[in-house]
Every structure is written in structure tokens, then in C-alpha cells.
Amino acid sequence: MTAITEDGVRLWASRSGEGDPLVLCHGGPGLWDMFGDMAAMLGDRASVIRWDQRGCGRSQRCAGPWTTDRFVADLDVVRRHFGLDRMTLFGHSWGAQLALSYTLAHPERVSTLIYVSGSGIVPASDWHAPYTDNLAARLGEDPERLARWRELPKRDPERALLQWTADFADHEHALEHARRMADPWFDINYECNKALNAETAGSWGTAVLRTACTSLDVPVLIIDGAEDIRPRSAVDSLEKALPRVRRVVLPKAGHLPWVEAPEGFRDELETVLGRTSRPGRR
Incomplete structure (x- = not known):
């Protein structure tokens, strides 16, 4: 499907599964939706909506x-395209x-925010050096x-793939997982990445942002992988600011916890999406 923005940009979007709407926002900036496995995992629990952000992926x-x-x-625009009042x-x-930014701007349109592997509301400078190490x-x-990663040009797809292996706690299967992330491959939008990261550097970590979070009357589920190389302490700032929050840390999982801890991850999302019986589970 294609959703058309007010300025005429075509956004790739997809809907699968049955149930209440669950809208997924992929990482980056400048990457694309890599949630195919997750959509299949949750298709019996929710109507899963995926989309590629402006200028990215499809x-x-x-x-x-x-x-x-x-x-x-x-x-x-994606919300309206699928006729959703809340999600x-x-x-x-x-x-x-x-x-999080969307929920702060439109809390009445979000029933629950599921915040996975984020970096909190502190400035990027607070966590980026430990992340690099x-x-x-x-x-x-x-x-x-x-x-090999160090010798490759920064915009070489192989370098990105090798870097993504560090997002997994399981060294033995990390390259396999990263290759799955990279299939299909779309060029990374580095212009988008640079601009949004620069904006974040100037606007994240402010008292205004923290105050907005303290007033957010929307339930939030924070999920982290215990082995994420991005310091999880950065997320403490968000957890402390939110009035309606529950935080879960999944052991033996990295930056993509649904890949390395699928059962625990699904169980946590079921607390939001609702439980119904299905074969093979009690």
C-alpha cells in the first residue's frame, strides 16, 4: 500500500494480521522497516501496520x-490512511x-506506547562514547x-552489516541475524541520518522535553535487551520522568530483543495486546 503525505511523498505501508491496530516505527534514522518476523509473530494478536519512513527503504x-x-x-498520515482513531x-x-515524540504530540491517538531499545531523553553525548567503546x-x-569493519568505507553495505552484528548478544549467530536484517537491502539514507541526529543533538536532553514526559497520561511499556551495547542507563531518564510506565529487561538479548528472546518479548507485548488462547501455549 501507499500512503501519500500532504507534500506528495509516497510512503510504503503494509498491514497484516488480525486484532487491534499495532503500528511499528523502525530504527535509523535513514533505515527501513525490518519487522517482517515480528509481524508474523504477532499476527494472531494484532493488526500490524508497518511503514518505511520518508525517503527510506521502499x-x-x-x-x-x-x-x-x-x-x-x-x-x-499512516494512521489516517488505515482509518485508525487510536493505536x-x-x-x-x-x-x-x-x-515518543508522536505520543507527546498526540496522546489522544495512542492507547499504549511500546518503547524498545531507545536511548532515553538525555543528550546523545551522555551515551554515545560508551556505545562506541x-x-x-x-x-x-x-x-x-x-x-574488516575498520578498513571498509563508511558507506559500504558490508560495513553496515558487520556493524549490525554487534547488536546481538549471541556471537555465534550474530552474522546470520545481521544478514537477515539486510535482506532485502535498500540504500541507507545518510542525509536523513545526519540531519535528524543533528536535530536530536540540539533538542534532546532539555528540561522542556522532560517536563512534557512527566505530564504524559499514556501507559508506556519500555523493553530493553540486557546485552544492548547502547548503555541502558540512558533510558533511566525516561523511566523516571514518565508517570505511567513499566520497564522490562530481557536477559541474553541485544538491541533487537524480539530476535534473541522471542518468547519473552511476545509475552510482554501480550500484556498490552491482550491474551487469548492459541495452540501450544498455556
């Missing part, structure tokens, strides 16, 4: 604008930041992989 390449406000407006809103990594250490578990 959506129309465009000249921006690359701002959080524009992406929030695009997400609302459970799920965001992963950068998508968690986008989903952890990235090198995780890649260094395979010296050849680390050496």
Missing part, C-alpha cells in the same frame, strides 16, 4: 525535510524516539571482523 526518495516534526506528521504505537531504537569491544570478539 518509500519514495525525496529531499526531506528531515525533521522530527515532519516524521511525526508522516506517521499521522498501540511501537518504536524501536530511533523509532522509539519518533514514537562497546561497539569496538563486541566486534573485537572476532578480530578479523573488527579489522
Whole structure:
């Protein structure tokens, strides 16, 4: 399906499964939806809506604008395209930041926010240096992989794939998981990435943002993987600010906890999506 924004940009969108609407916001910035496995996992619990953000993946390449406000407006276009009054809103990594921004702007349209592997509301400078150290250490578990990653140009797809292996706690299967993330491959939108990261550097970590979070009257479920190389302490700031929040840390899982802890991840989402019987589960 295609949702058309007010400025004429075509956004790729997909709907599958049955149940109440669950809208997924992918990470990046500049990447694309990689939630095919998750949509299949949850298809008997929810009507799962996936979309590629502006200028990314299967959506129309465009000249921006690359701002959080524009992406929030695009997400609302997707909501209206599928005729939703309210939705459970799920965001992963950068998508968690986008989903939080949307919920702060439109709390009446979000029944629950599911915030996965985000970086909280502190400035990026608070967590980025430890993340960089952890990235090198995780890649260094395979010296050849680390050496290859360091020698490749920054925009080489192979370098991105090798970097993604560090997002998994299970070293043995990390390359397999990363290859699955990269299939299908779409060019990373580095212009989008640079602009939105620069915007975040100037606007995240402010007293205004924290105050907005303290007033948010929407239930929030925070899910982290215990082995995520992005310091989970950064998310403490968000947890402390939110008045209606529950936080879960899944052991032996990295940045994509639904991949490495699928049963625990699904169980947690079922607390939001509702439980009904299904074969093989009690």
C-alpha cells in the first residue's frame, strides 16, 4: 500500500494480521522497516501496520525535510490512511524516539506506547562514547571482523552489516541475524541520518522535553535487551520522568530483543495486546 503525505511523498505501508491496530516505527534514522518476523509473530494478536519512513527503504526518495516534526506528521498520515482513531504505537531504537515524540504530540491517538531499545531523553553525548567503546569491544570478539569493519568505507553495505552484528548478544549467530536484517537491502539514507541526529543533538536532553514526559497520561511499556551495547542507563531518564510506565529487561538479548528472546518479548507485548488462547501455549 501507499500512503501519500500532504507534500506528495509516497510512503510504503503494509498491514497484516488480525486484532487491534499495532503500528511499528523502525530504527535509523535513514533505515527501513525490518519487522517482517515480528509481524508474523504477532499476527494472531494484532493488526500490524508497518511503514518505511520518508525517503527510506521502499518509500519514495525525496529531499526531506528531515525533521522530527515532519516524521511525526508522516506517521499521522499512516494512521489516517488505515482509518485508525487510536493505536498501540511501537518504536524501536530511533523509532522509539519518533514514537515518543508522536505520543507527546498526540496522546489522544495512542492507547499504549511500546518503547524498545531507545536511548532515553538525555543528550546523545551522555551515551554515545560508551556505545562506541562497546561497539569496538563486541566486534573485537572476532578480530578479523573488527579489522574488516575498520578498513571498509563508511558507506559500504558490508560495513553496515558487520556493524549490525554487534547488536546481538549471541556471537555465534550474530552474522546470520545481521544478514537477515539486510535482506532485502535498500540504500541507507545518510542525509536523513545526519540531519535528524543533528536535530536530536540540539533538542534532546532539555528540561522542556522532560517536563512534557512527566505530564504524559499514556501507559508506556519500555523493553530493553540486557546485552544492548547502547548503555541502558540512558533510558533511566525516561523511566523516571514518565508517570505511567513499566520497564522490562530481557536477559541474553541485544538491541533487537524480539530476535534473541522471542518468547519473552511476545509475552510482554501480550500484556498490552491482550491474551487469548492459541495452540501450544498455556
